[in-house]
Amino acid sequence: MRPNYNKIYQDLLKMQYPEKLECPKVREQLTKLDSTEEILKLNEKLFKPTKETAKTNQQLKTYDKKTMLKLLSYQKKHDLSTSFMSRKYKISRTTFSKWKKILEEELSATSKK
CATH class of the missing domain: 1.10.10 (Arc Repressor Mutant, subunit A)
Structure with missing residues (x-):
């Protein structure tokens, strides 16, 4: 069973960046989280990773x-x-x-x- 990334990101945005949740582009992207690629792109846009976190995240990525x-x-x-x-x-x-x-x-x- 696959996690509900739409719900996860909505909850994250509600807690940390409520203003981003009001943006229509972000809401549209939340509905289109079908593949790993789309999830990674959204995560990159929302949270702007540092070099350290990017390196760590790269090691932990999985692809569908x-x-x-x-x-x-x-x-x-x-x-x-x-x-x-x-x-x-x-x-x-x-x-x-x-x-x-x-x-x-x-x-x-x-x-x-």
Whole structure:
């Protein structure tokens, strides 16, 4: 079961930044928290991480299947190397390689569409 990020962020904003909760853009983004990528983007916009917290958070990130497929299809579509992708998204090359092995069939099915 997946946490209700919409509710979590609403509660956080009520306590720390009630003025941000009134902004229509923020409310719209709260309703669109479907993938890990969207959650991370919202978190970055709201809380402006420092270098220390960014490094710690990077080590603790997990990605859902939808986000993994999106990143791998982006890599394939634009013919990018694993090294480039690892630098751009701050994910190890080993992780990208594991994702490719695990999601090989699904990646080829989505690229044919």
